[in-house]
Amino acid sequence: MTTATRVTVEAARDALIASLHGTVLDIGAGTPRRRAHLAPGSRWVGLEPDESRHHRLVPTVAGEDRLLLGRAEHIPLPDGSVDAALTSFTLCSVDDQPTALAEIRRVVRPGGAFAFAEHVGAPHGSWSRRLQRMATPFSRRFDHGCRPTRDTLSVIETLAWEHVETETYDVRVAPGVVVPFVVGRAVLPSAPRGSSATMGR
Ligand SMILES: C[S@@+](CC[C@H](N)C(=O)[O-])C[C@H]1O[C@@H](n2cnc3c(N)ncnc32)[C@H](O)[C@@H]1O
Known part of the structure; x- marks a missing residue:
């Protein structure tokens, strides 16, 4: 556990994004900002359920990149079709975390990676957690459905x-x-010898 500022967290997230290669699925993309941190030669696939955010993303998609309208709980991609998946402040918002994570695991190829940067619930009994609980009705309504007390890492x-x-x-x-x-x-186990995955590029 490290005491840090939000800037430190974002720098750690951006370094993590830069370490991803190949076809990278950005779940709850929201804006084109995360795409800018991908390694050269990577292919960005954005997934965004909010129609107005999706609409604003459309003109930013270029080259081999793709943009999908959809939710993490039902990712419109085949099994093993991306090299990596990314969530940046998205898992607090999804309605059904176990289903979303099972979907992420399904679409990432064997040996591929899932990178995440998420805020989570403060320790039980703490003042911070009490405030997170009090803020939940507002964040759910005004901040993309965010539930601040989630224990995302355990899921x-x-x-x-x-x-x-x-x-x-x-x-x-x-x-x-x-x-x-x-x-x-998180890294997926590699495929057993002899099996092959469908790649997204
Ligand atoms: C706080 S924003 C984060 C946006 C972006 N990932 C970033 O790092 O700036 C949360 C995003 O998750 C999206 N979202 C909400 N529910 C979702 C779901 N079930 N599946 C995928 N994305 C979802 C929202 O529409 C929003 O774009």
């Missing part, structure tokens, strides 16, 4: 990844209010 860890590496940052978001942010990567 990620329930799936059979080969390994999960994370760093947790404690960020003071207001006087006396400290919110944990997790930035990390």
Whole structure:
């Protein structure tokens, strides 16, 4: 656990994004900003359920990149079709986290990666968690359905990844209010010898 600022968390996330290669699915893309951090030669596939955000993204899509309208709980891509998936402040908003994570695991190819940067619930019993709970009706309504008290990392860890590496940052978001942010990567086991995956490019 590291005490940090939001800027530190975003720098760690952007470095993680830069380490992804091949076809990268950006779930809850929202804006083209994450695409700018991908390694040269990568292909961005944005997934966004909000029609007005999707509409604003359309003119930013160029070359081999693609933009999909849809939700993390039902990703409109075949099994094993991307090299990596990314969520940046999205898993707080999805309606059904276990279904969304099972979908992410399904569309990432064997040996591929899932990178995430998410804010999560403060420790049970803390003042920060109480404030997160009080803020939930407002954030659900005005911040893309965000539920601030979610224990997203535990849900990620329930799936059979080969390994999960994370760093947790404690960020003071207001006087006396400290919110944990997790930035990390999960890797899928490689395919058994002899099997092949459908690649997205
Ligand atoms: C806080 S914004 C983050 C946007 C962007 N990823 C970023 O890092 O700036 C959350 C995004 O998740 C999207 N979202 C909400 N529910 C979703 C779902 N079920 N599946 C995929 N994306 C969802 C929202 O429309 C919004 O664009």
